[in-house]
Structures are given as structure tokens and as C-alpha cells.
Amino acid sequence: MFKPGPILVASLAVLYGACTSGEDVSVAEDALGAASRLTLSPRQVTVTAGRSAAVEVALIGPHARGLLWQLRADGLPAGVTAVFAPSAIAVGQSARLTLSVAAGAQAIDRRFLVEATAHHHREAALGRIVVQPAAPATFSCTGTDGTVAQSVTGALDAAGRPVGVTFTTSQAGTGVISRYTLARAADVAAADPNAVDVAWWAASLHMGAWDVTPLPVDNPNLDSSYLFLPTGAQLASAFPGFSYVLLAGGAQGSLQITLDCRGSGAGGGAGVPVAFACAGNDGPVTETIDGTFDAAATPVALTFTMARAGVGVLSRYALDTALAVAVGDPNAADLASFATQLGMTPWDVTPLPADNPNGDNAYVLFPTGAANLSTFQGFYYDVLAGGTQGNQQILVSCTPL
Numbered sequence: 001m002f003k004p005g006p007i008l009v010a011s012l013a014v015l016y017g018a019c020t021s022g023e024d025v026s027v028a029e030d031a032l033g034a035a036s037r038l039t040l041s042p043r044q045v046t047v048t049a050g051r052s053a054a055v056e057v058a059l060i061g062p063h064a065r066g067l068l069w070q071l072r073a074d075g076l077p078a079g080v081t082a083v084f085a086p087s088a089i090a091v092g093q094s095a096r097l098t099l100s101v102a103a104g105a106q107a108i109d110r111r112f113l114v115e116a117t118a119h120h121h122r123e124a125a126l127g128r129i130v131v132q133p134a135a136p137a138t139f140s141c142t143g144t145d146g147t148v149a150q151s152v153t154g155a156l157d158a159a160g161r162p163v164g165v166t167f168t169t170s171q172a173g174t175g176v177i178s179r180y181t182l183a184r185a186a187d188v189a190a191a192d193p194n195a196v197d198v199a200w201w202a203a204s205l206h207m208g209a210w211d212v213t214p215l216p217v218d219n220p221n222l223d224s225s226y227l228f229l230p231t232g233a234q235l236a237s238a239f240p241g242f243s244y245v246l247l248a249g250g251a252q253g254s255l256q257i258t259l260d261c262r263g264s265g266a267g268g269g270a271g272v273p274v275a276f277a278c279a280g281n282d283g284p285v286t287e288t289i290d291g292t293f294d295a296a297a298t299p300v301a302l303t304f305t306m307a308r309a310g311v312g313v314l315s316r317y318a319l320d321t322a323l324a325v326a327v328g329d330p331n332a333a334d335l336a337s338f339a340t341q342l343g344m345t346p347w348d349v350t351p352l353p354a355d356n357p358n359g360d361n362a363y364v365l366f367p368t369g370a371a372n373l374s375t376f377q378g379f380y381y382d383v384l385a386g387g388t389q390g391n392q393q394i395l396v397s398c399t400p401l
Helices: 195-205 332-342
Strands: 038-041 044-048 052-059 069-074 080-085 094-101 108-118 121-132 137-145 148-156 162-171 175-184 208-211 224-229 238-246 254-263 274-282 285-293 299-308 312-321 345-348 361-366 376-383 391-400
Touching: 038 108, 038 121, 044 052, 044 094, 052 108, 052 121, 069 080, 069 094, 094 274, 137 238, 148 238, 148 254, 162 224, 195 208, 195 224, 195 238, 274 376, 285 376, 285 391, 299 361, 332 345, 332 361, 332 376
Parallel strands: 044 121
Antiparallel strands: 038 052, 052 094, 069 108, 080 094, 108 121, 137 148, 137 254, 148 162, 162 175, 208 224, 224 238, 238 254, 274 285, 274 391, 285 299, 299 312, 345 361, 361 376, 376 391
16 A cells, blocks of 8 residues: 655666566666656565556656656566556656456566656656466365255366366255266357356356366256356455356256355465455546455555546545444445445445545445455445535456555
């Protein structure tokens, strides 16, 4: 999380050693200048595949005040994406650069260039990213649908695909009614007769979908089976899942089983505080949220920053802790509806009176178990001036740090 404070000048005349693989950004030291006005903090990050890292990008004076400087990153390795929030800053301001590494990314050590440009002005700074491949993860899930219980065990590869996965289904009073193993879960084909239903479940659950239909020798009933897991499950120690089985292709109904899963990933679990960063936009308005899930999974130490393209930062405020939504909250019904639609838990993050001259009511929604995931979505809902000036609804993408 970035806290307001003085911005220190950092020399960029020191380049980070030779890269171990891949192409590098070729920039001479004197091209950047020993007194570059663009700084990165930290200048080097190490990121495991499937995770993200945050870098503060700051621009100091004294020249070209009053201009908005556009930010961009060049020279990042394949599988690494860069998002600036906000994407343009003025002198004396800072932005957060989130570097997200794809789950299947390979090991690499690479320097990259961050540039800020405004008309004919240009400032640049060098950074370095070290990507470490993710280790294979094992997992096990259990859940029930009425009298039917299911367990799912196996492994998740670097991209989060279930491999070597075993499904065991039992009926109360009967015992095991089916057990089968798949070497590798398949993508859901566009021509799959259940593709529309599966896409609906995936969108509703905010999870990825896998086709885990048994091989013909293990499928005398001709069932169609699908497994839903959140993005980044291979890095988590605990996460939700969902099993959807169409019995006899749907002719005999379906099983819909919510799964509770445990994994060997190193993600934060119960009792382990986890810092996170979120960013999203609603048209030209960008919202960033920095904070920590405490041992009880409550969002704490929060900072909210709203910016508008072409204007810069509109507001920034901090809260020690998010609060449960009060029963008598005037927006409780709307929040309950959002919570049901998104499958998330709402929190009251209304600014303190000193930071709230407009009289807004602000809320954020996060999925249960978010601290255990490498990426997750959140939702920021700002009721402006108690609703007399409309509201802001921003879906944000989040990563534990």
C-alpha cells in the first residue's frame, strides 16, 4: 500500500546486472539521465507465476507542471502484463504499476522500461522483474447435494488445469456409487451441448470451467460432468469449487455440489494476514483499493483512490477497518442484491466525516476466501451524496501481494 509522503529523488544511473535469458531492454545510462524525474519503488520485484507485484511510479518536479504525463511500460517478458492506476499523472503524483504474471510463465530475469511522456517531454526509469515458475499443487475437495456426497482429489498444473484427478460419489445408505480418474481435465468445447449452462455457471460463480466427463468405460450412465475452480487455485491453500453433473446427459436431472477445497499452494489461509491490491474502472473513472485481509478475513488498513482520465486524482481516503453492513443501512437491500448476484460479501467502507464532504456511502464486496486466491474480483459501490447524485459501480480486479 502506498502512503502519502515526501517523494525522494533516486538516481537511475545504476543498471541491474546482466539478464539470464531472453531479450532485454537496451537503454544507455546517459539516455535516462542521472537525474531522471521518474522513480520506481521498488525497482526490482520477484514474482511467482500466477501472482502479481506492485510498484509505485512517482514523478517529481520541477518542470512541466500542469501537464498530465502518460505512463507506459516496455520490454516486459511474455506472460507479464502491466496496468497503471491511474494511467496518467501530474508532477508530484504517483501511480501504482501492477505487474501480473501468467500462471504458466517460465523462469526469466528481465529489465524493463517505464516511460512518462507529456507533449515533447519524456522521463524514463529502469526496473527489473524476476519470474519464478509455480510448483505443482495438489488439492482435495468435498461437498454434498442432499444425500449425495462427492470428493475430488488430484493436482493442478502451472496453468491451474486439474490433472490426475479422481472423483468419488457416494449415496447415503448405499455407499460409493461411482469412482473414476481422469489424466487431464479438458476445456469445455464450444459445441458442447451444455456450453451455455456451463458458461452461465462460470459467470455466476466467477470461476473457470473444466470438462471432467468420465471416459466411456467409466460412464455407463452417459453423465456429463463439469468442475468449476477459481483462477489461481493452484496457488491457494483453501478455495471454493463447484461440481455440476448432468445425469444421463440431463435426462435424469442434475447434481449441483458446492465444494470446499484445500490445496498445497502457499496462499494465505485462516489466521494469516494477506495484503492485496485492486484496480478497475467505470468509463474514465479509475478506482484503486489497497488493503489487507486480517486473520479473520476482514479487510483492514484500507486506502481508496479515485481518479479521472484527463483530470488526475479526484479523492483518496484511508480506513482502519471495513465494517459489516448494518441492518438499518439505507442501501442494505441493494447490497443484498449485489451480494447474491456476485456471490460476494459486502462491507461498509464509507469514509470518515473528515474525508467525506459530499456525504457519500461507500461499500466494497469481496468473495469469501479471497485471501487464498492469486487473483479475484471485487466490486466497489459508491452512493454519491446519499444517492441524490447517483452512484458509481466499479468492478475491480484484485491480487494478494
